[in-house]
Amino acid sequence: MFVNLNFLVxxxxxxxxxxMKFQLVSPYTTSPGQEEAINKLMQGFTKKQKQxxxxxxxxxxxxxxxxxxxxxxxxxxxxxxxxxxAAQLFAELKEFFPNNRVEFFISFYDYYQPESYLPxxxxxxxxxxxxxxxxxxxxxxxxxxxxxRNDTIVVASISCIYNLGxxxxxxxxxxxxxxxxxxxxxxxxxxxxxxxxxxxDMAPDAGRFRVRGNVVDVIPAYDKNILRIELENNxxxxxxxxxxxxxxxxxxxxQITLYPAKQYVVPGEKLKKALDQIKVDLEKRLPELPALExxxxxxxxxxxxEMIRELGYCKGIENYSKYFDGRESGEPPFVLIDYFPKDYLxxxxxxxxxxxxSRAMYNGNYERKKNLIDYGFxxxxxxxxxxxxxxxxxxxxxxxxxxxxxPADYELQKSGSPVELIxxxxxxxxxxxxxxxxxxxxxxxxxEAKK
Numbered sequence: 116m117f118v119n120l121n122f123l124v125x126x127x128x129x130x131x132x133x134x135m136k137f138q139l140v141s142p143y144t145t146s147p148g149q150e151e152a153i154n155k156l157m158q159g160f161t162k163k164q165k166q167x168x169x170x171x172x173x174x175x176x177x178x179x180x181x182x183x184x185x186x187x188x189x190x191x192x193x194x195x196x197x198x199x200x201a202a203q204l205f206a207e208l209k210e211f212f213p214n215n216r217v218e219f220f221i222s223f224y225d226y227y228q229p230e231s232y233l234p235x236x237x238x239x240x241x242x243x244x245x246x247x248x249x250x251x252x253x254x255x256x257x258x259x260x261x262x263x264r265n266d267t268i269v270v271a272s273i274s275c276i277y278n279l280g281x282x283x284x285x286x287x288x289x290x291x292x293x294x295x296x297x298x299x300x301x302x303x304x305x306x307x308x309x310x311x312x313x314x315x316d317m318a319p320d321a322g323r324f325r326v327r328g329n330v331v332d333v334i335p336a337y338d339k340n341i342l343r344i345e346l347e348n349n350x351x352x353x354x355x356x357x358x359x360x361x362x363x364x365x366x367x368x369x370q371i372t373l374y375p376a377k378q379y380v381v382p383g384e385k386l387k388k389a390l391d392q393i394k395v396d397l398e399k400r401l402p403e404l405p406a407l408e409x410x411x412x413x414x415x416x417x418x419x420x421e422m423i424r425e426l427g428y429c430k431g432i433e434n435y436s437k438y439f440d441g442r443e444s445g446e447p448p449f450v451l452i453d454y455f456p457k458d459y460l461x462x463x464x465x466x467x468x469x470x471x472x473s474r475a476m477y478n479g480n481y482e483r484k485k486n487l488i489d490y491g492f493x494x495x496x497x498x499x500x501x502x503x504x505x506x507x508x509x510x511x512x513x514x515x516x517x518x519x520x521x522p523a524d525y526e527l528q529k530s531g532s533p534v535e536l537i538x539x540x541x542x543x544x545x546x547x548x549x550x551x552x553x554x555x556x557x558x559x560x561x562x563e564a565k566k
Contacts, residue, residue, distance in 0.1 A: 408491030
């Protein structure tokens with residue numbers, strides 16, 4: 116039996132966080148229409164937590180969002196409905212906030228084929244994927260920024276409502292490194308291994324470390340440079356940042372927090388309890404299945420348990436996330452939103468498309484998992500490795516801004532009358548539209564092209 120840790124998460128993550136202010140840097144000033152929209156939104160947030168910005172294309176919605184972030188001074192999550200739009204927003208906001216943390220959080224798969232079973236043809240399709248290491252590093256950097264700094268903006272795709280792992284476990288396994296701190300060399304090495312860092316004395320890389328005498332070089336999974344820790348008499352003597360490519364000294368550091376190398380980390384005592392509970396649930400499930408499915412599930416689960424004991428992971432380990440996160444069945448999974456403090460700003464861009472996507476994600480995941488569970492490929496707890504339902508997602512919304520040129524009924528119901536941004540700072544108007552008959556359309560097209 117596990118304790119529900121949801122109520123502890125936000126307070127725990129605020130501990131030792133650097134408080135810095137958002138500072139918008141731009142050669143532009145807000146136009147009268149933009150300034151009016153910003154003021155109306157600020158006033159609206161004093162009455163309702165949810166507001167809608169109705170902005171036409173080219174009206175400077177991103178600049179309005181940036182000004183709003185600076186005035187509200189809240190950590191911000193911006194959700195887009197696809198990777199391309201998220202990348203565009205990330206690039207623009209990175210320019211507006213050069214002195215603050217602007218992070219990028221999208222799915223790290225270049226290719227992803229989910230595990231599934233097709234009963235009609237008796238075909239089992241194993242999970243297959245290709246991970247983009249650069250995007251994985253950016254995701255880890257986003258998480259570390261949220262835990263260490265208050266002035267963080269994360270631009271994410273809607274996939275951020277998928278299960279991510281318990282933020283309290285992630286934070287509790289971080290190491291606070293300070294000059295003069297007492298720590299034995301072997302204890303430091305063991306702590307790095309527990310945080311999923313891989314020891315490799317020959318070829319250091321992100322998420323790895325090497326040991327040379329009393330010098331431990333660590334490359335954080337979310338950084339590009341080497342963190343060199345020099346020990347003397349079981350104490351930290353020096354902490355240096357070293358250039359990964361040249362080996363040149365960059366800067367001395369007095370204190371730094373080193374975070375785990377993977378998103379899914381579990382303290383040792385929790386891991387043992389989780390494995391024991393998986394075994395108990397397996398024994399309960401087997402009598403409920405026909406002989407073939409029961410044998411399949413028993414063989415598969417026991418193999419996974421052995422792999423986790425020996426190596427710390429197995430294929431499809433995310434299907435056991437309920438046990439490792441300390442959740443009860445049916446409880447919402449931990450997602451990126453849980454890494455934010457309670458008082459944060461959520462901006463849902465192109466909300467007329469993003470909101471419907473968030474509604475559909477849970478059902479699609481459920482249907483695929485149902486076949487795997489019914490036919491003995493997974494335990495029923497695989498259902499708990501899922502995205503948030505829309506109701507759960509809505510419950511996690513705090514101060515929220517819906518941004519759309521065509522807001523849907525949901526946004527208008529939650530926010531009331533939208534704040535309009537329909538004047539472009541450039542003064543350009545929409546092109547005029549002419550209607551012509553279908554007859555002789557090719558001839559008409561050729562004539563227009565020659566003009």
